[in-house]
Amino acid sequence: MDPSSPPSSILIIGSGVFGLSTAFELTRRPFFARTSITVLDRSPDNGVFPSSDASSIDSSRIIRPDYADPAYASLAAKAHEYWRQQVDDELGGQGRYTESGMILLADSPSTAQADPKTGLGAKQVEEKKKSALEYVRESWDNVRALAAQEASGLSAEKIRELPNATAVMEAMGTDPTIAAVNRPGDWGYLNGTSGWADAEKSMAWFFNKVRQTGRVNFVHGTATALTRTGDRVTGARLDSGRHLEADLVIVATGAWTGALVDLAGQAIATGQALAYMDITPEEQAALCRRPVILNLSTGLFVIPPAVCQLKVARHSYGYINPQPTSPDVLPTRPGARLPANSTSLPRTLLSDPNLRIPSEGEADLRRAIRAMVPLKELHNRPFVKTRLCWYTDTSTGDFLIDYHPGWKGLFVATAGSGHGFKFLPVIGELIVDCLKGRRPAEFDEKWKWKGNDAKEDVQQLDKHIVTEDGSRGGRPGLILAEELAKDNSLKPRM
Template sequence: MSATPRTPSSVLIIGSGVFGLSTAYALATNPKYKETDITLVDRSDFPSRDSSSIDTSRIIRPDYADPAYAALANRAQELWRSSEWGANGRYTETGLCITADAGGTNYGIQSLKNVREMEAKRLSPDAKVTRKESRGFGKPVIEVLDTEEDLRRVLGTGGTNGVQGYVNWSSGWGDAEACMEYLYQKVARTQRVRFVSGTVSRLDIDHSSTTKIIRGALLNDGRHLSAEFTILAAGAWTAALLDLRGIAQSNAQIVSYITISEREQRALEKMPTALNLTTGLFVISPSAKHIKLARHGHGYTNPTTIPHPELPLEEAYHNPINVSLPRTHLTDPPLPDYLPAEATADLRKLCTDLYPPGAAPHDKTFSPLPIAQRPFAGTRLCYYTDRPHGEFLIDYHPSYDGSLFVVTGGSGHGFKFMPIIGDVIVQCIEGQTPPEFKEKWKWPEQRVPEDQWVGDGSRGGAKGMVLEEEYKKGGKARL
């Protein structure tokens, strides 16, 4: 495989999520690409209302079991904390409480070890206090929580989400939609990127010679976008454009919201995000008078039969493949306005455990119902693009002679890297992948059947659920 020219005359980026927008910004502000035409195409005008990153909040943390990701996330978080990236309410530091049921998890143990080591490097050489203590918080940055009582004290909701764990007060969360809008405006202000609204139906693959190349993309309305170099960063839709079986797979994660009053917001907004690694259930610190309940689990697959995306069109329909693709309220058929019954039950239990009636704050002038008994104000599915071991995939596709670069496999943890990931992706394009990620992010030599994937150890809950099968079991709107 030959490398793409360092300064291609034209670049097409498919997808305006975190990876795509960040890459567009990095290219547009890099002097090496000052003569390069840059086009970014997405199936919806920005912001896409069913994009995973267009949401109320995302966890921003360095709490990873893998030291390489922990260090990279720590670099990004310093920018969230101290620069314009996190300004104007885009970043809030309320802490992250990593919990588990009895027995704990290896991921949690290793994550605690990594954040402790990073925090030790920040010790003041004279006062020997941690960064937060030196800023007047008066408590350790990281606290080990051995009992449920410790968890209740830290969470301050009257309940708990697990029986043991630790809290890292230097973690936080980002206003996801506001952050994406901020990044979009940064890209637009460069006046270097042409935005195109349209659904890519296929990559434009030149099959006429032994060495195949990508010449851009074909849109479903008949338009053609040509480019010397194509970057595919289509998130959970990537599998519609490449055969990624055994490499990456889209999975749907459950999310719901409960409305609270201004008084309840003030009483609860200082609580840390609480993530139970055993169940995958988590609650992000309340914001904008809403509590977000969700599950970082193994997700639902949505098996879909499509023409083979990499064969010539006349052959593609005779050689279909089955892949998991998103189903949202904008797809055909659209997603129901409720969650499957097992999801509703799981989120209800989380809400009751964390906000038990009689113990959690309750503004009776706002609602006669305690928080745990209120109906969901909204529900949605958030799509991850998973990999066998939870790694990003940031590399050239080996079949297209350096004309196609693939950025996918966010695995539910790409958002927090927003301030730095675009520059890192450009490094990878230029053959300068950080050494600690060369093996992790490279195109795999073998495809691994999805039922053999082990993940990164951070997911909880049941495995093997199929979206349509779960809907057939029942569910009820807005519970």
């Protein structure tokens, strides 16, 4: 896009956090006052944006400035200012945001597997990757630094170290005899100014805000391919056969991005395990004021319940779902070959109504309930439903927000890497800055396109994209179909 001349039309594919916030910011900029803006989403429900199986649609998402990276911590603190506005007509009002506090935890490195000289596990020694404990300690430093800035809105009095497992269990109110078997974590801290948001209600609020501008045309339909002429992307072809054209196309399709664009080994769709448990009003009252609990070593977390339903989830390396690469995927440049290997794409309840998470995931979530929830009567209660939440992961946990270097007229805003939702009120402003060629200096290297054309020389590349920023737990490389195949259909679910 010529930074001095606005495009006459922009097509945004995807109405999740990145797509919807970009559309809203475009309506606020005088530079785009005469630009027609269209948002396309694959949602099958008339008037509902985004689709119900999008990663931004759920009962809850964590809202926190607790990051090991100072740039993300600062940006999250800015977003937090909007979430904390509790007036009914603001984003955080009407129960959309709850400031419950959050306990961020990590486990000590296993001494059995640690190098006696460095104290690091074998995998860390080999790859020199940040550990979960390092991440939490750096996050602790960052939130305390932010709390020292009056404008941040954080309170130093509400940030408290939990120096050992005993302090962790006391803060959580868990039974030490239970926690001795299912340890919740060895070191961490409580940030009383973090919390959680009702994701579905927040997205509905934001969608209505965008719609009320009267500037955005919302279209239902699934993009099956990006259309192009020469080296320019000109629009999208829909599954209905309809074509949408635009001077500038913004792909903000999250975990579905690989179905449209060859991401050149930069990002991968991973499915994260979630489960829900019905509880009584009395149990709700006992748990609703507890903090969010997140252990980055295991990836397991529990969010305080709402409307008598408790959610437990895993922020991990996730499951991959390799699918043959479609010939309609846009290659890295005109004439480039598509990768021979498969692409991981989401599998959800919309495409498979009988889908459940694998037993491996359910068993791990059950461990979280037993370690993190003080009510023993819930420890063996069955889950009423499960779900896979699909991330778009990069190896560093950074977003991908940049013009495509191989195609004119194409901009990519994706790779939320499992932590993008909290930035809903501020990320659109930065995306549009990037459109205008003014990517913030602190995110310049983090968000730029990093792909290359050597992909055909790498086999099974999807398995090699693993987020190693210290924020993930579990086992990497789990393949969804293989884990589901291990399940015995006659074995009762927990």
